[in-house]
Amino acid sequence: MSRVTFDRSESRARRHAGALALGAALMLAPALGLADTPGVTAAAVKIGNIDAYSGPAAVYSVLGRLPGAYFKMLNENGGIGGRTIDYISYDDAYSPPKTVEQARKLVESDEVAAIFGPLGAPTNSAIAKYMNAKKVPQIFIASGATKFGDPKSFPWSMGLQPSYQSEGRAFAAHLLSVKPDAKIGILYQNDDFGRDVLKGFESGLGDKASLIVAKIPYETTDATIDSQVLRIKAAGADVFMNMTTPKFAAQAIRKIAELGWQPMHFLGSNASSIEAVMKPAGLENAKGIISSAYLKDPNDPTWKDDPAFKAWNAFLDKHYPEADRKDSLTVYAFVSAQVMEQVLKQAGSDLSRETIMKQAANLRDFAPGLLLPGIKINTSPTDYFPIEQLQLVRFNGERYEPFGPVLDAALPR
Structure with missing residues (x-):
């Protein structure tokens, strides 16, 4: 079974180096109401992902890898609200039965707070009922399948791109x-x-x-x-x-x-x-x-001096130098990580599954710099289509x- 993790070794080192501080944080956890919050401690939040690192859709693997580098960057800068992000990403080879296996592992063994950015329509369709029955956020799915914008049928599932x-x-x-x-x-x-x-x-x-x-x-x-x-x-x-x-x-x-x-x-x-x-x-x-x-094209000289692209390139230089900078998937992966960061920021100290889902459905005119001008991200409890404009x-x-x-x-x- 393939497992791709981007922060866990670093998190272990941090735990060993700061054992006393962590012990104190864990003692505080019940007081903070975290004892029954899956995937959340006073020190960290677990976020899961499923991508195709092998198989016919392996070209999409950057969608799982780059967010790991992005979250590692956030951790190096203190995390979000004092918590680091423990990011766990598994390979499903774009095979729905394998997706089911990996989703169960993330939810039942790893006990993640949410599954973020999982790839594909057929693969996510295979786990949508399970995720909703378990009431675990399945958010910013890397698919434009229309069913992932249906809060009545799938209140715990949400896409990102235009349907x-x-x-x-x-x-x-x-x-x-x-x-x-x-x-x-x-x-x-x-x-x-x-x-x-x-x-x-x-x-x-x-x-x-x-x-x-x-x-x-x-x-x-x-x-x-x-x-x-x-x-x-x-x-x-x-x-x-x-x-x-x-x-x-x-x-x-x-x-x-x-x-x-x-x-x-x-x-x-x-x-x-x-x-x-x-x-x-x-x-x-x-x-x-x-x-x-709906994204700025990294091959378009129009954006050569664009501040958002300069920031993107600086991130890649330091945190993900192996990235293909001409590939639009690298842009998409960066934007999706920014959207997840925004949700965690909005959630504040309460990173329960319920609050994460609530904030995913409460984005207001959020405009990451690599979206095309005029395109903004908006969601609500009745609107699960974050991006509804295209060029x-x-x-x-x-x-x-x-x-x-x-x-x-x-x-x-």
């Missing part, structure tokens, strides 16, 4: 405005992620859903998606909707280029990384692809260029 359905609707609206006679071919991952984007896109098409000429799924266990791309081309599609994860997105881009096919190409933001997708696929092959964004972007062969206005991507409620 996949919102992105699908935005793509559909743009497509209808520029190519109303399109012949649309769709490649989608046959799980909660792919079906969610598909639902939003079809909803956005409305009575124009008849424009879809092919709708082909693939499995994450497939070696390639070449046959699916061939079937979509054979159906006569002149628009290609690429609803995939990075490995398969890169394969599709390469295959389309090999065929000499030039459809209008849409790609979900989850697979829009230049380093993880466009470069492996061939930058020239990816030219013209339309995606969406359409087009890849020019080197970087993404924004076009059109920042869109309100809130779903109808």
Whole structure:
């Protein structure tokens, strides 16, 4: 069983070095009302994470690793409210059964106060009922699955990025405005992620859903998606909707280029990384692809002197030098850690699971510097979609260029 921990050795050293102080803190714990607060002592709070450090989605491993470096930085500066963060991250290889195993370990053995930033729609779907039954926060899930914005059904689960359905609707609206006679071919991952984007896109098409000429799924266990791309081309599609994860997105881009096919190409933001997708696929092959964004692009010279990017680079220099600074996932991971920090700050001295969840649902105009201008994070007890704005972007062969206005991507409620 793989276990990735970022602070535990440091925490042990601190405990040995400061045994007397810690003993005093532990004696104070009952007085502070911490005896029955899982994952919280007077000295530390345990935060869990599940990511794909192996398997078909291992490209996302930075989403688990970078927050560990971020929390270590916070600990070196005194922690939050005098408590350090004991961050425990496990590998599930993007396999739902493994996710269940790791979530149970974090909740029942490690007794974390919350699980933060776990990766994936199918993997988090597998543990959502369990997390909600246990009343443990499953927050800032690294997935745009719409179900993670449903406080009535899953009051202990919350995503972070714009929902996949919102992105699908935005793509559909743009497509209808520029190519109303399109012949649309769709490649989608046959799980909660792919079906969610598909639902939003079809909803956005409305009575124009008849424009879809092919709708082909693939499995994450497939070696390639070449046959699916061939079937979509054979159906006569002149628009290609690429609803995939990075490995398969890169394969599709390469295959389309090999065929000499030039459809209008849409790609979900989850697979829009230049380093993880466009470069492996061939930058020239990816030219013209339309995606969406809500984060500043580290490849865009517009942000060269941006104070937020300077702070991000300084953090990476000191705390995570192995980071790929051209990868948008590195930006996302940094922002997600900042959001978790904000929740812990708002919770103050009470880091119970109930208070952490309450504060996750009480973010007001929080605007980490690496969000695009005009985009802010807001939540409430009835609004579990932290980011509900996005910007359409087009890849020019080197970087993404924004076009059109920042869109309100809130779903109808």
